[in-house]
Amino acid sequence: MDCLLGMQMLGDNCVDAIVTDPPYGLSFMGNKWDYDVPSEAIWREALRVLKPGGYLLAFAGTRTQHRMACRIEDAGFEIRDMFAWVYGSGFPKHQSALKPALEPITMARKPAKTSTLLNIDACRIETEDSTCWVNTAASSYMSGKIGETRLLQPEYTTGSTLGRYPANLIHDGSPEVLALFPDSAGSGGSVPNVKVTGYGATYDYQGGERQKVDCGTGSAARFFYCAKTSKKDRDEGLEDFTQRAVAGVGALRDGGRESQPRKNNHPTVKPTDLMRYLCRLVTPAGGLILDPFTGSGSTGKAATLEGFNFVGFELSEEYCAIARARINS
Numbered sequence: 001m002d003c004l005l006g007m008q009m010l011g012d013n014c015v016d017a018i019v020t021d022p023p024y025g026l027s028f029m030g031n032k033w034d035y036d037v038p039s040e041a042i043w044r045e046a047l048r049v050l051k052p053g054g055y056l057l058a059f060a061g062t063r064t065q066h067r068m069a070c071r072i073e074d075a076g077f078e079i080r081d082m083f084a085w086v087y088g089s090g091f092p093k094h095q096s097a098l099k100p101a102l103e104p105i106t107m108a109r110k111p112a113k114t115s116t117l118l119n120i121d122a123c124r125i126e127t128e129d130s131t132c133w134v135n136t137a138a139s140s141y142m143s144g145k146i147g148e149t150r151l152l153q154p155e156y157t158t159g160s161t162l163g164r165y166p167a168n169l170i171h172d173g174s175p176e177v178l179a180l181f182p183d184s185a186g187s188g189g190s191v192p193n194v195k196v197t198g199y200g201a202t203y204d205y206q207g208g209e210r211q212k213v214d215c216g217t218g219s220a221a222r223f224f225y226c227a228k229t230s231k232k233d234r235d236e237g238l239e240d241f242t243q244r245a246v247a248g249v250g251a252l253r254d255g256g257r258e259s260q261p262r263k264n265n266h267p268t269v270k271p272t273d274l275m276r277y278l279c280r281l282v283t284p285a286g287g288l289i290l291d292p293f294t295g296s297g298s299t300g301k302a303a304t305l306e307g308f309n310f311v312g313f314e315l316s317e318e319y320c321a322i323a324r325a326r327i328n329s
Contacts, residue, residue, distance in 0.1 A: 016287030024061035053116030088176030124163030275302035297323025
């Protein structure tokens with residue numbers, strides 16, 4: 001059903017997280033469902049059902065990201081950050097457009113009296129590198145009182161053995177993307193003595209020398225989470241389905257290619273590995289994830305694999321059937 005009507009059936013503050021890939025408002029291949037980004041009314045209803053402090057992750061197109069983020073913010077969410085999902089598989093739709101290689105993901109939060117932490121340790125980037133040293137004096141600086149002047153001594157602690165701290169960039173590990181990153185050998189460096197002013201206070205920060213620690217060598221792509229794509233993933237659970245043309249995709253102009261029929265014929269399927277990572281980041285253990293724009297069920301499949309509960313809405317009966325089969329698999 002329509003997600004606005006569907007969410008009205010849910011109680012206040014009942015959802016732990018919202019992870020969704022809504023329409024981008026690009027009139028994608030002439031599809032009527034993509035005539036505009038979701039309305040402010042939809043995001044207001046999403047805000048109502050989300051628990052205080054809960055996070056919303058919403059994909060968008062580069063051309064309409066500003067409209068998506070503004071409507072989310074106008075509905076009452078706090079915009080916290082933006083991920084860049086970088087991939088190598090996109091192709092230009094016309095000679096008046098660039099090859100798509102990035103999709104932004106708005107990260108927003110329902111206002112709450114206390115900050116809601118992300119599941120950092122569950123989303124660290126696995127690495128064989130030695131852990132780097134981290135300066136923790138910033139936490140003392142941020143706790144300073146208005147007008148206070150004091151001397152800060154730096155403290156150092158080793159990084160987590162679980163891996164690198166997650167960043168707001170995710171990539172697909174394709175050769176095109178890996179070629180963007182230089183080879184990098186990370187190591188510690190020096191932290192100069194500086195005066196720091198903020199929040200009405202001035203601090204003499206004596207950084208001194210940071211201990212040098214080997215951080216390994218290789219492509220700098222290893223610093224960021226890699227969400228692999230898979231053809232098997234797209235059609236998993238659809239063994240009894242008939243192949244159909246991808247919705248709205250025909251022979252493309254200006255040297256484009258014609259899409260092959262698929263059992264999962266939704267035109268904008270996201271990798272399950274990517275959706276699992278996003279679900280893990282913002283959802284507490286055993287939590288309930290909502291996807292108002294379920295499509296072929298990538299969020300639901302990811303939520304189920306991660307041990308979360310899931311509720312979603314989708315207008316198309318055809319896509320609902322695909323989503324149920326993918327989640328049940």
